[in-house]
Amino acid sequence: MTRLTTDDVKALSDRLGEFEAGLRDITGLGLRELAMSTVAHPPVCVPLYGARVAAVPVTSGEGVIDGFSDCVVAILRHFGCDAWVTAQPDVRGIQEAYDAAAEVVFLADDHRFIALNTGNGRCVDDDPATADGYVTALEAAAGGLFSRDVLLLGLGPVGRAAARRLVRRGAKVEVVEPDQARLQAALDIGLKLRPVTLAEGLARCELIFDATPSAGFIDAGDVSSSTVAAVPGMPSAFTAAAQDVLGARHIHEPLAIGVAVMMARALV
Ligand code: 2YG
Ligand code: MG
Secondary structure, eight states: OOOOOHHHHHHHHHTHHHHHHHHHHHHSOOHHHHHHHHHOSSOOOOOOTTOEEEEEOOOSTTOOOTTHHHHHHHHHHHTTOEEEEOSSOHHHHHHHHHHTTOSEEEEEOSSOEEEEETTTOOEEEHHHHHHHHHHHHHHHHHTOOTTOEEEEEOOSHHHHHHHHHHHHTTOEEEEEOSOHHHHHHHHHTTOOEEEOOHHHHHHHOSEEEEOOSOOSOBOGGGOOTTOEEEOOSSSOSBOHHHHHHHGGGEEOOSSHHHHHHHHHHHHO
16 A cells, blocks of 8 residues: 655645646536445445544654645545644544544544544545445446446556446446456456456557556556557556647546545534
């Protein structure tokens, strides 16, 4: 799992509106609508506006990422939540959040990023939420995934969660995963995936889902005007030249879609 940098989160806090504009152009959905469409179909009214949400910095392991909790709060405020970063980190921060009647508490250590609903005790994990959000974005951008060829890169926690959702939506999933054990594990649980080489996958698939921590191995010559890439993987597999060709069809940012889906899911 990639550990975000201060630059990653600061860049997102600064260009959240720009990212959402591009997302809306390609999918017809803003962050709120995208999140809603992952929790229920047709969307139920989830009371995001005015919801009291606390982000608690966690100092364990490699410690606090400067700007991480601020970025989570920036995303939550972006769709109207009454969100704040607690003054204290760790357990004191969780206590502070409860004392201030937070409805939802966001916190992350080096291993997990979760949202806790203080009312019903629901705990939402970022990995499946991020997978859901990005598969939904790819589906909206492609006008449906049924019997479409989709190239899935990586079968880590987000990639595996995405594989299940892509198959469930009727996509024909081709997968590139160099780790044989991970590949076999996914096939053993009955996921209908077709292992391919990167070259074979790129030759056949216009729809690409990058859930890898590897950077810059897909270049401009590998993509076209009909390629759409959902890229929760940090950093992106696409070179700067490829990203220029794709423009907003390169759906990529470090936290916004994950946090939006986590929040909607925590409140449903
Ligand atoms: O509270 C803090 O500032 C730190 N304890 C946060 C540590 C987060 C580590 N995890 C990551 O950087 C990412 N895996 C978070 C999820 C990003 C993908 N959607
Ligand atoms: Mg990547």
